[in-house]
């Protein structure tokens with residue numbers, strides 16, 4: 001099977017990717033859409049005519065986007081709180097053509113858990129999105145050819161999903177291992193959706209945006225930022241050549257959410273506007289998608305692991 005490519009350069013912007021694409025009549029949700037890459041994702045989709053709901057913990061943060069585009073609205077969503085996800089899903093009306101699962105938190109310095117006892121990066125980056133997507137399955141089905149976009153990270157190459165100890169009960173908590181695990185889980189969720197919901201016309205893919213200065217890095221230690229060449233010794237941000245702008249970082253997300261070039265493509269992993277090859281993963285591997293993130297058996301196992309938790313929290317919402 002050959003890798004999916006597109007005419008777009010790695011540094012194309014989200015607006016470039018959607019040039020000439022008319023999304024009038026499409027309804028889309030962008031989680032974490034009030035800041036960083038999410039805000040640029042919203043701008044590009046709304047700029048192409050889609051009606052976009054910014055799903056965010058603090059609606060006030062989306063004020064500028066709502067004022068900028070007539071087609072942008074805002075709804076409250078805290079992915080770390082399944083009751084909040086339930087309220088969001090219960091309040092949703094009509095079809096949804098694309099969900100961009102963009103919200104995320106990285107390298108939380110302390111070991112925190114959500115109400116269900118899930119480690120908080122996994123709870124936010126994966127479980128909340130799993131609940132949202134399964135809760136909105138009828139809305140995805142109703143759209144016809146709906147798309148799910150899991151915004152993962154090249155950090156998933158650092159580690160797979162530890163089914164024996166996903167919440168760091170028996171191993172020491174490691175902020176980066178927890179982030180890597182959550183981002184592997186995001187790719188596995190795209191694989192799971194692509195395997196289970198293909199008959200509904202629902203397509204799901206994952207992507208990595210690249211490196212972009214956003215609020216995401218606020219928990220990264222100064223020494224790590226300096227080693228990346230992204231901060232000087234005085235603590236000022238530097239932008240190395242390998243970094244992208246937020247507009248460029250959102251390009252692959254909107255490609256997967258809305259480009260006609262991706263019609264029918266499902267269960268794949270993209271970066272820089274093209275599909276990446278499967279690689280072993282592990283220390284020193286910096287590009288590609290790790291075998292452990294696209295393993296169908298792991299995708300099924302993760303689905304079965306998370307489903308009872310979500311089903312208990314959202315018993316009356318959606319269908320799976």
Ligand SMILES: NC(=O)c1ccc[n+]([C@@H]2O[C@H](COP(=O)([O-])OP(=O)(O)OC[C@H]3O[C@@H](n4cnc5c(N)ncnc54)[C@H](O)[C@@H]3O)[C@@H](O)[C@H]2O)c1
Pocket residue numbers: 031032033034035036037038055056057077078079080081101102103104105106124151152153154208209210211212213214215216217
């Ligand atoms: N910036 C990068 O270099 C980079 C690299 C790889 C992957 N990513 C991924 O891109 C995505 C977007 O990140 P970003 O760089 O724009 O960072 P960001 O911090 O600007 O955006 C993340 C968004 O997620 C929201 N969020 C966090 N916890 C939430 C919760 N419990 N409920 C609802 N929303 C919540 C935040 O409020 C914020 O709006 C993330 O999934 C991140 O893992 C970013």
